[in-house]
Amino acid sequence: MxxxxxxxxxxxxxxxxxxxxxxxxxxxxxxxxxxxxxxxxxxxxxxxxxxxxxxxxxxxxxxxxxxxxxxxxxxxxxxxxxxxxxxxxxxxxxxxxxxxxxxxxxxxxxxxxxxxxxxxxxxxxxxxxxxxxxxxxxxxxxxNAYELGSKTGKALIDATSHLISPQIQVAVLVTASFSDYSYTQYLNGLESAIESNSRLNLDLIIRSKGGSISAEEQTQTILKNYPQIQAIVCSDVSDTLGVAKVVVDLNRVSQVTIIGSGLNSEIVRYIKRNVISGVLTDDxxxxxxxxxxxxxxxxxxxxxxENYYLPIFMVNSTNVDEMFSKLIMEERAGEEGE
CATH class of the missing domain: 3.40.50.2300 (Response regulator)
Structure with missing residues (x-):
């Protein structure tokens, strides 16, 4: 034996x-x-x-x-x-x-x-x-995907409050990395957050193909076929970057509000240039x-x-330097100093 x-x-x-x-x-x-x-x-x-x-x-x-x-x-x-x-x-x-x-x-x-x-x-x-x-x-x-969707919806309300349109058409890119369960929870949270705001309408919901290049292609299709879209919501960093690049390339920065997810040096630059209104991120x-x-x-x-849900942070032009330093730069410095 x-x-x-x-x-x-x-x-x-x-x-x-x-x-x-x-x-x-x-x-x-x-x-x-x-x-x-x-x-x-x-x-x-x-x-x-x-x-x-x-x-x-x-x-x-x-x-x-x-x-x-x-x-x-x-x-x-x-x-x-x-x-x-x-x-x-x-x-x-x-x-x-x-x-x-x-x-x-x-x-x-x-x-x-x-x-x-x-x-x-x-x-x-x-x-x-x-x-x-x-x-x-x-x-x-x-x-918590529901919480992410909910906070995204609240950020969308704040970011579009200055628009005078009676109806604001919104496109949503849901990350390909979400499980089916997270996909449903995210959309439930988003819809719940904006249901009291009659101006916001989720006109288009698309499952992202994954990657910033694919997001660029999808964004070009959205803005070409749905010219009425005034805001785009993204649930991961690659989609956020892809959308921001296309909006800049098409000179639509003043016409399209972007609420994204994730935080890196590129997103920081887009926020400072007012291309991205804000992002939700974790640590x-x-x-x-x-x-x-x-x-x-x-x-x-x-x-x-057990389930452990990480805190979700809202990052916009008012706190982008502070949050980038807290979530990214400080930990990198700690690594390099070991």
Missing amino acids: KGKTIFLIAMVVIIYAIYWAFGFGEIPESSAGLSLANHRYHCMIITRVTDEAYWEHVFSGVKAVAAQENVALECYDSRFRNIKELERYLEMAILSRIDGILLSVPNEPGFLSLIKEAAEKGIPVVALVNEFENKDYHSFIGI PYELGTQGLLALLRLIEGHSQK
């Missing part, structure tokens, strides 16, 4: 080596040569990176906690948004029987079945960013720290499955 167990372990190691050696995936620099000796736990973070700047700060938060808590951490992300690649990472994590998994993946049946398989094998899972409707097998750390570094802390609580049996 002991010999059979040793043989099975050896086969897992061989399969893992062949998997990477023949190009099914590539070991990221952050995981290559990782030593598991003298660590309390071995954990993995698997993500679909749709905004590199955002996820860089998430990874920084995770790594900070990993260093403090003596956790061996492997980081894997999907290049070119390859869904199958993410599934393979998750399959290998389960096969390797690591201590815990952090992940941000689309709400698709393949992932949900793998998350269930991990839970059934005693591997705790914490989902980041995307909130699945079925939370029986994992914890969740991220934003990606806190997402990383709270995610790994939640996973450690599950591993050590200190908590049951």
Whole structure:
């Protein structure tokens, strides 16, 4: 029996080596040569990176906690948004029987079945960013999509209050990274926030294709086919940047109000130029720290499955420098000073 167990372990190691050696995936620099000796736990973070700047700060938060808590951490992300690649990472994590998994993946049946398989094998899972409707097998750390929609609606009311039009036609780009559950919650929050304002009309709701280039194409189509649109709402950073670029290129800045999501140096410049009226954002570094802390609580049996919703901040011309320094620059400086 002991010999059979040793043989099975050896086969897992061989399969893992062949998997990477023949190009099914590539070991990221952050995981290559990782030593598991003298660590309390071995954990993995698997993500679909749709905004590199955002996820860089998430990874920084995770790594900070990993260093403090003596956790061996492997980081894997999907290049070119390859869904199958993410599934393979998750399959290998389960096969390797690591201590815990952090992940941000689309709400698709393949992932949900793998998350269930991990839970059934005693591997705790914490989902980041995307909130699945079925939370029986994992914890969740991220934003409340309903709250994001609600705060976006309130920001839209404030940003369009100066317009004299009796009706304001609004287009909504909902991020492709939202699960179906988050998509519905976001729209419910947005509609609830503006229902008392009879001037605002959600004339067009579109599921984003993902990425700023796709957002540019979609925005050009919107403004060409729906010239009556006076405001565009975006729920992620890539869409926000794509919309802002097209509005500038078409010289429609004074005609189209933009309420976006996410915060980086480009968005700061657009806000200062009054191209973007405001954005809603969370703290990606806190997402990383709270995610790994939640996973450690599950591993050590200190908590049951939990939901932790991050605070959502409104950023506009009145506080953009302060918020950018607080959420982005200060944490970058802390990283570089380590």
